[in-house]
Amino acid sequence: MFLKDISSTRRFTTAVVLALLLILADLGFNQLHATRAALSNIAFPFYWLVDTGARLGVWGGENLVSRTSLLKQNRQLREQELLLKGQLQQMLALRAENERLRKLFAARLTLPEDMQAAELIGIGPDPARHLVVLDKGKRDGVYVGQPVLDADGLMGQVIEVSSTSSRVLLVTDLTHAVPVRVIRNGVRAIVEGSGKQYQMNLRQVSFTTDIKVGDVLVTSGLGGRFPEGYPVGVVTALERDPGRAFVSARVRPKAQLDRSRHVLLAYRRG
Amino acid sequence: MDEARGQWVIALSFSVAYFLAIYPLPRWAEWARPEWVALVLIYWAIALPQRVGIGAAFVAGLLLDVFEGAVLGQNALSLSVLAWFSLLFHQRLRALNLWQQALSVFLMLGVHQILCQWIQNMAGAGAPDLWFLVSAVSGAALWPGVLLVLRHQRRTYHVQ
Numbered sequence: 001m002f003l004k005d006i007s008s009t010r011r012f013t014t015a016v017v018l019a020l021l022l023i024l025a026d027l028g029f030n031q032l033h034a035t036r037a038a039l040s041n042i043a044f045p046f047y048w049l050v051d052t053g054a055r056l057g058v059w060g061g062e063n064l065v066s067r068t069s070l071l072k073q074n075r076q077l078r079e080q081e082l083l084l085k086g087q088l089q090q091m092l093a094l095r096a097e098n099e100r101l102r103k104l105f106a107a108r109l110t111l112p113e114d115m116q117a118a119e120l121i122g123i124g125p126d127p128a129r130h131l132v133v134l135d136k137g138k139r140d141g142v143y144v145g146q147p148v149l150d151a152d153g154l155m156g157q158v159i160e161v162s163s164t165s166s167r168v169l170l171v172t173d174l175t176h177a178v179p180v181r182v183i184r185n186g187v188r189a190i191v192e193g194s195g196k197q198y199q200m201n202l203r204q205v206s207f208t209t210d211i212k213v214g215d216v217l218v219t220s221g222l223g224g225r226f227p228e229g230y231p232v233g234v235v236t237a238l239e240r241d242p243g244r245a246f247v248s249a250r251v252r253p254k255a256q257l258d259r260s261r262h263v264l265l266a267y268r269r270g
Numbered sequence: 271m272d273e274a275r276g277q278w279v280i281a282l283s284f285s286v287a288y289f290l291a292i293y294p295l296p297r298w299a300e301w302a303r304p305e306w307v308a309l310v311l312i313y314w315a316i317a318l319p320q321r322v323g324i325g326a327a328f329v330a331g332l333l334l335d336v337f338e339g340a341v342l343g344q345n346a347l348s349l350s351v352l353a354w355f356s357l358l359f360h361q362r363l364r365a366l367n368l369w370q371q372a373l374s375v376f377l378m379l380g381v382h383q384i385l386c387q388w389i390q391n392m393a394g395a396g397a398p399d400l401w402f403l404v405s406a407v408s409g410a411a412l413w414p415g416v417l418l419v420l421r422h423q424r425r426t427y428h429v430q
Contacts, residue, residue, distance in 0.1 A: 008323065008324065008354070008358075011323065012353075016347060018346070020347065023341055023343040023389060026342040027393055032342050035342065036342060043337045046288055046292060047292060049289065050293050125292050127301050127397075128390065128402065129339065167339050174394060196398070258297075
């Protein structure tokens with residue numbers, strides 16, 4: 001009994017020291033990407049498994065809808081497609097014009113990015129973190145730092161890749177920040193996640209900055225991580241408290257962070 | 271006693287715990303999600319201290335870190351602490367009745383949550399308020415169920 005106690009205490013000490021070393025390596029030196037990716041290959045199949053239930057539900061739903069509702073949906077989609085195609089025509093002309101003008105100004109050409117569709121297969125279980133898991137991984141060319149978008153705007157970036165899946169940090173997570181500019185006047189700022197679901201904050205906006213409620217923020221492309229010009233959010237509230245050093249500005253994300261099941265991975269070209 | 275039996279029952283119970291640990295819950299219930307892996311670990315550490323100990327806890331915790339996308343080592347540390355408590359006091363814990371056990375489990379899960387939050391905070395991603403402690407309450411409330419189910423499995427398949 002006595003001997004057993006000693007050995008369990010020794011094991012406990014070893015475990016604690018090992019764990020602390022791991023935490024230090026992960027937090028302090030950011031050295032554990034490879035370990036994490038290797039272990040993810042065990043963890044992510046569970047996400048697939050959990051998601052299968054949802055998938056079956058979707059499959060059943062798709063197969064059991066009535067003909068009239070399908071026809072109705074079909075008509076709506078056709079109308080929407082026509083509308084989008086119309087807008088695209090204008091967009092192409094605008095892009096050509098934009099590139100011509102940029103050449104005139106001898107400015108850097110903005111390259112269009114390649115996109116790949118991905119599906120969300122899991123949500124991080126910790127409510128304090130905003131993480132999701134996608135069904136595309138290293139096999140599909142996904143890399144750490146890759147931007148993730150949905151139909152409405154920027155969702156976040158890839159932080160961890162296994163061979164078939166990847167983990168995405170959403171823009172509302174406390175540890176996430178994006179360089180943005182105001183679409184109206186080009187003022188630059190940084191948007192930080194707040195840890196709350198529909199809220200982000202603007203960092204260090206001074207009292208003289210021209211920013212209003214309703215301003216749309218798009219990625220500025222500074223820092224080189226996110227491509228330029230994708231919508232990030234809308235300013236919803238400004239509080240100019242003279243007792244504070246900066247204006248506190250709240251931003252609502254554009255992307256449907258808790259609804260989008262289908263997302264886009266943007267690839268850097270070249 | 272001399273032969274280890276029913277490895278797969280232990281492995282399966284942990285798999286189910288991981289499954290439940292990442293099963294998507296509605297927003298309002300997320301803070302109340304019990305720490306399934308910790309509950310299963312506490313059960314086995316009390317029931318079979320010679321089989322499931324600190325090594326198992328460390329590995330289970332490391333896997334849980336990867337499942338959650340948490341700081342690597344966070345759950346490994348706190349689950350090792352839980353396993354150590356359970357091993358030290360397994361005889362005393364076995365002698366308690368269900369509700370007294372649930373209370374001890376509540377305290378252990380509370381320690382687990384606080385340790386995890388402490389490390390999350392160092393990563394700059396701690397919980398905004400004390401709602402994370404709700405999970406210890408729901409875990410303790412579910413303890414009698416976990417105990418009865420796992421004990422039934424252990425006796426049916428003669429895991430020892």
